Amino acid sequence: MKPTRFETAIAIIDQKNAEDTTTYQVADIAYPKELLYSQRMTRKLLQFEPNASKALQVAARAQHICRWKIARNEYPMDRVGYLKWREELKKMHAKITGEILEQVGFDNQFVERVQKIILKKLLKKNEEAQALEDTICLVFLDYYFEEFAAKHTDEKVIDILKKTWIKMSKKGHKAALTLPFSDKSLALVKKAIS
Structure with missing residues (x-):
């Protein structure tokens, strides 16, 4: 075929x-x-x-x-x-x-x-561009975040997490909070989004 x-x-x-x-x-x-x-x-x-x-x-x-x-x-x-x-x-x-x-x-x-x-034209208005942005953020958080966090200060990591969080939709936030973070990373995530 x-x-x-x-x-x-x-x-x-x-x-x-x-x-x-x-x-x-x-x-x-x-x-x-x-x-x-x-x-x-x-x-x-x-x-x-x-x-x-x-x-x-x-x-x-x-x-x-x-x-x-x-x-x-x-x-x-x-x-x-x-x-x-x-x-x-x-x-x-x-x-x-x-x-x-x-x-x-x-x-x-x-x-x-x-x-x-x-x-990513008209992010937040173009649902598909927003879904792409959410996916990018989720891939970072799931596959690359622990490695990134190990190389940088907690302050820098929290700053990056805040910037990442702002780009995401509510649906993206919900998906992010189900990812298998280490205890330290989860604490940083919680600090960033509080």
Whole structure:
């Protein structure tokens, strides 16, 4: 049976993310960092939003596509530089994803919808962009938070948690509080949201 356009698009996104030379270890296996991240995004999205549209599923899978191509150190190492870097990344992710979708035969309307989700336009008003933001936050909290918290002061961790919490919906908050945090991390989360 011939794969669908959706399956082909996901396969191409995975192919591109598999080119990431930075690896991430899980159970002594080294994965291309962005490939692992994108698969975690899909898994978390479908747990959080089981009826997610194909557009939202593509956006989640491609949310960090080829992220390594724009290095953080190409921008000033301050808040303004960080935000500019993030903005350039979003544009690149949307552009690459749009090209893939056009290549496999999706129409302009679908392509634009996916790009809007990736660019997170009208967050809080665009339900799919908000679901993507919630998923990003949940993936961070579930898979990367403990490691992040171990490298930073409690003050910095609480600040990041507060910023993360603000971006999330009530549904996202509820899902976050069901994650398996360590006692120390749960205490930090509670402190941040109180």
